[in-house]
Amino acid sequence: MAKNGNGKADRHNLMQRYLEGNPFLTDEDLAHILKVSIQTVRLDRAELKIPEMRERVKNMARGIYRNIRAIEESEIVGQLVDIEMGREGLSILTVNETMTMSKTRVLDGRYLFAQANSLALALIDTDVALTGTAKLSFKRPVFKDEKVLARATITRKKGNKYMVRVSSHVKEDLVFQGKLLVFDLSEEVNKLENSP
Amino acid sequence: MAKNGNGKADRHNLMQRYLEGNPFLTDEDLAHILKVSIQTVRLDRAELKIPEMRERVKNMARGIYRNIRAIEESEIVGQLVDIEMGREGLSILTVNETMTMSKTRVLDGRYLFAQANSLALALIDTDVALTGTAKLSFKRPVFKDEKVLARATITRKKGNKYMVRVSSHVKEDLVFQGKLLVFDLSEEVNKLENSP
CATH class of the missing domain: 3.10.129.10 (Hotdog Thioesterase)
Known part of the structure; x- marks a missing residue:
């Protein structure tokens, strides 16, 4: 369990770093990069309060x-x-x-x-x-x-x-x-x- | 008269050289470059059997x-x-x-x-x-x-x-x-x- 917990924290960290470098990564892209399911990416985003790609881009463009x-x-x-x-x-x-x-x-x-x-x-x-x-x-x-x-x-x-x-x-x-x-x-x- | 004749031959020569370098020169351009009237350019082209710009370009494009x-x-x-x-x-x-x-x-x-x-x-x-x-x-x-x-x-x-x-x-x-x-x-x- 402890290992799992660390894995998730690491993944959250990685995900945030990847999205800073390239805000256009879709959930599919992130799943591929982080080697997890799209479902997991969605849950991670929800926990981190990161909106989906379209929404992120709109926010940035304003x-x-x-x-x-x-x-x-x-x-x-x-x-x-x-x-x-x-x-x-x-x-x-x-x-x-x-x-x-x-x-x-x-x-x-x-x-x-x-x-x-x-x-x-x-x-x-x-x-x-x-x-x-x-x-x-x-x-x-x-x-x-x-x-x-x-x-x-x-x-x-x-x-x-x-x-x-x-x-x-x-x-x-x-x-x-x-x-x-x-x-x-x-x-x-x-x-x-x-x-x- | 002799001088005029030479001037014309020189001009014909020049015109042909300019048109080799840039076939898109219009009669207006040539008149400007050669410091003669557009009418003169047209007569020169007729003598030299050089078609007008549009026609030249069409021939080349074929x-x-x-x-x-x-x-x-x-x-x-x-x-x-x-x-x-x-x-x-x-x-x-x-x-x-x-x-x-x-x-x-x-x-x-x-x-x-x-x-x-x-x-x-x-x-x-x-x-x-x-x-x-x-x-x-x-x-x-x-x-x-x-x-x-x-x-x-x-x-x-x-x-x-x-x-x-x-x-x-x-x-x-x-x-x-x-x-x-x-x-x-x-x-x-x-x-x-x-x-x-």
């Missing part, structure tokens, strides 16, 4: 879009799930068939770039931002119905230049990495607008 | 799509205008408002990447090709109604890896550069399909 300045909500590829302006952001893209290439059935790389690029722009606390350069690395093919969780972090700021690193995962697999240099052009635009 | 293997025609962003399989290709993207970002009115970078990436894939003479890495450089903002001419060239081939360089111009301005590493995966796929 208010997230409110602070974004450099890009319109509708232009963000994927769904924003968390953003700390000027620091870090998370978005999730659910791959549907129209995004895959018919020859290979693999997600077209442009979507991974667009998800990363729009997330990077959303992070910059300014009204005008543009991407200058980008280094992209496509690590493994992504297929229909997979969910891509992108995490973008501003790693350096120098003057009006921001270095943003993006890592995108499907579950535990790294599928894409990007290093983007984004320019805050608000001052340039202000100067143009105020010049005679 | 048969171009026939040889492509690694990507579906419908998945190519922009219009293919010339392709020499395994060597070089040209495509043109006309920017409309839906492709621009509403905050900055600038073409969303994903389209420049998608144009370059789909053109690079179209060049590879294989049934299965995927992009591994990409270095992108956005040189100047592109706006609505501008035409982006992308030129992709295979600069190196080593085993199943192709290095493809892409330069995209709006008229004489370089707006985008990309260096893509593309993998021909047809052998891997064949192995998988033939394994028991």
